[in-house]
Amino acid sequence: MTESEFLNALRRLPLHPGARGLLDDAALVDAGPLVLTTDTLVGGVHFLPDDPAEDVAWKLVAVSLSDLAAKGARPEGVLLNYPLAGGEADARFLAGLDAVLRRFDVLLIGGDTVSLPPNGTRVLSVTAIGADAAAPPRSGGRAGDSLWVTGTIGNGGAGLAVARAGEGPAALLSAYRRPWPRLAEGRAVAPHVHAMADISDGLLIDATRMASASGLGVTIALDSVPLSPEVRDWGMGAMEAATAGDDYELLFAAAADWVPPVAATRVGSLQAGAGLTLTDGGVPVALPAQLGFQHGG
Amino acid sequence: MTESEFLNALRRLPLHPGARGLLDDAALVDAGPLVLTTDTLVGGVHFLPDDPAEDVAWKLVAVSLSDLAAKGARPEGVLLNYPLAGGEADARFLAGLDAVLRRFDVLLIGGDTVSLPPNGTRVLSVTAIGADAAAPPRSGGRAGDSLWVTGTIGNGGAGLAVARAGEGPAALLSAYRRPWPRLAEGRAVAPHVHAMADISDGLLIDATRMASASGLGVTIALDSVPLSPEVRDWGMGAMEAATAGDDYELLFAAAADWVPPVAATRVGSLQAGAGLTLTDGGVPVALPAQLGFQHGG
Structure with a gap:
C-alpha cells in the first residue's frame, strides 16, 4: 500500500473523536488524568518473520493494553507507528488491528506511517492512552505483602x-x-x-x-x-x-x-x-x- | 549500552513527575485536555547513516514538538521508542536528547528501549504530549483566507x-x-x-x-x-x-x-x-x- 491508501484504510477503523478523522498531525484527548505507555515490537526479536501480520498487529496493541491493565486503566485509545510492508501484509495488519481494537473497545487516536529501506527491519510501536486509573505503581510493594x-x-x-x-x-x-x-x-x-x-x-x-x-x-x-x-x-x-x-x-x-x-x-x-x-x-x-x-x- | 545502562542514563534526563522515575511501564499525566502526536524516523529515509546520533535525537524530538507547535500547545513531555545502537552511539543519542529536552523545556514521560537484530534498520519513534492548546485543525481553512x-x-x-x-x-x-x-x-x-x-x-x-x-x-x-x-x-x-x-x-x-x-x-x-x-x-x-x-x- 502507499501511505495514502494505508491512511484511508486506517480511517475505516474505530476512530477516536479526537483523531479528527486522521486529517491532523496531532490528536486531542480530554478524559481527565491519563495513563500513557508505549511499546515497540521488532521483527526477529519480538515476533518471528513468518508470524502472520494480523497477529503482529494484535500483539502490538495487546502488549500495550496490558500495561494499561496493570494500572487499572480504561483504554482510551492508541497511536500507531507503522512502517509500510508492501504487498498483502499491510491489509492483513489492518485486519488484525481492527480485530484487537474492536475486541477491547479501543479507538485509534493517531499515528505515523513511514516507509522502510528495502529489506528494512520491521520496527512497530504503539502508544496506548488510558483513563480513570487507580494506577498502583510498580514501586508500592510493602514488606509482608x-x-x-x-x-x-x-x-x-x-x-x-x-x-x-x-x-x-x-x-x-x-x-x-x-x-x-x-x-x-x-x-x-x-x-x-x-x-x-x-x-x-x-x-x-x-x-x-x-x-x-x-x-x-x-x-x-x-x-x-x-x-x-x-x-x-x-x-x-x-x-x-x-x-x-x-x-x-x-x-x-x-x-x-x-x-x-x-x-x-x-x-x-x-x-x-x-x-x-x-x-x-x-x-x-x-x-x-x-x-x-x-x-x- | 545494555537496556539497564540506557535506562539509568535516561533517569538523569529531565523527568516528568508522572514518569515515576521510569520505574513503571506506564506514566501518569494530569494536565487537562491533551494534544498527542507521534513521529517515526527511519535510518536511510529520514536521516542519513552518518548523521551524528546527537542530531538524530534532536531531530526526532523537534519534529514532534513541531506538531505540537502547529496546535499552539505547551509541550508537557515525550515518550521515546529507542532501539539500542551499541557502542558510543547510545551515549551520543542521550546527549542530544538531553539538549533538545532542555532547550525546549520538555520532560521525559516514558518510553520503550529495545534491541535490534544485527545490522537492523534504525527506526526511532517519539510521542509528544502537549497541553493548553487552542488546537486549530488542519481542516479549518475558509475560502478567502x-x-x-x-x-x-x-x-x-x-x-x-x-x-x-x-x-x-x-x-x-x-x-x-x-x-x-x-x-x-x-x-x-x-x-x-x-x-x-x-x-x-x-x-x-x-x-x-x-x-x-x-x-x-x-x-x-x-x-x-x-x-x-x-x-x-x-x-x-x-x-x-x-x-x-x-x-x-x-x-x-x-x-x-x-x-x-x-x-x-x-x-x-x-x-x-x-x-x-x-x-x-x-x-x-x-x-x-x-x-x-x-x-x-
Missing part, C-alpha cells in the same frame, strides 16, 4: 517454542501470537493493591523488578506457579515457565489478609532485604542463570 | 543536499539536522487562525493537504515564498524550496484582514474549489511532478 498472578504462566514462552517448531498446541501458539490483556482483572484489583505490573519479560525478572523498585526482596514458591495443562503437556516445568516472557498476566502485591476478587494465584511474598529467593516445596533452590528476557543485556 | 508561513522555506531540503555532498553552509546543515520547532510562534497565532499545520513534507504538498482537508482549493504565489540568503546562495529556487521537505515552519490560514503577531510571510490564499494553483509574478505556472515527499508513494 502477598504476591499474586492472574491466569497461568509460561503459555507465551511455550507458544514461542511452538511457533519455532512449526507444530504444537494451538492454544499455546495463540497465547504467544494473540496475548490477552487482563483489562477487567486490572480494573477490579487496581484500587486495592499496593503494586502492580504485567509479566512481559518473565515472572522471576518482573517480580524482582517490582521488589527492587519497592526497596524490598521477594520470595517466589516455584511449586505454586500456576501452569496450564498445555504447558505441562508440552513438557515445560515451573522454572522454565517462570523465566519465559510474553505472558502478559498481571502480577500484584497486596496486604497478606486480602483476597483478590478475580481468579488469581498466590505465588510468593515481599520481604525486607533485596533480591530474589526461590523455593520449591518450602526449600530454597538455586536461581537460574537468566531470570527472564532482557534487551541488550 | 490568507495563507502564511513562518521563517524561510527550503533550508531543510538544502541542508539535506549539503549533508549528502559532505560540504556546504553550516546554517543549512543545521536546519536539516537540528530543526527548530516554532513553539512560541504557534502559541501566539493558534487562538487566531482557522487552520494550522507544520511544513514537514514540503510547502506545496502540505498546503494542498490543508486545502483538501478544508474542502477548498489553494493558490500559492511562488515569487512570495521566502528563501533564506543561504538557500539562494546554494542555488535553490522557489519551486525546489517549496517542494523540499524537512522545514518544520508553520503554515496557517487566517482571515484576510488579520495580520500575524509574529514574523511570517503571506504566500497565498484558500479559495472555493479544489487542488493547487501556482503563480509566479501573477501568472499561473505548471505544477511540478512531485509536490513534496510522500512515504510509500
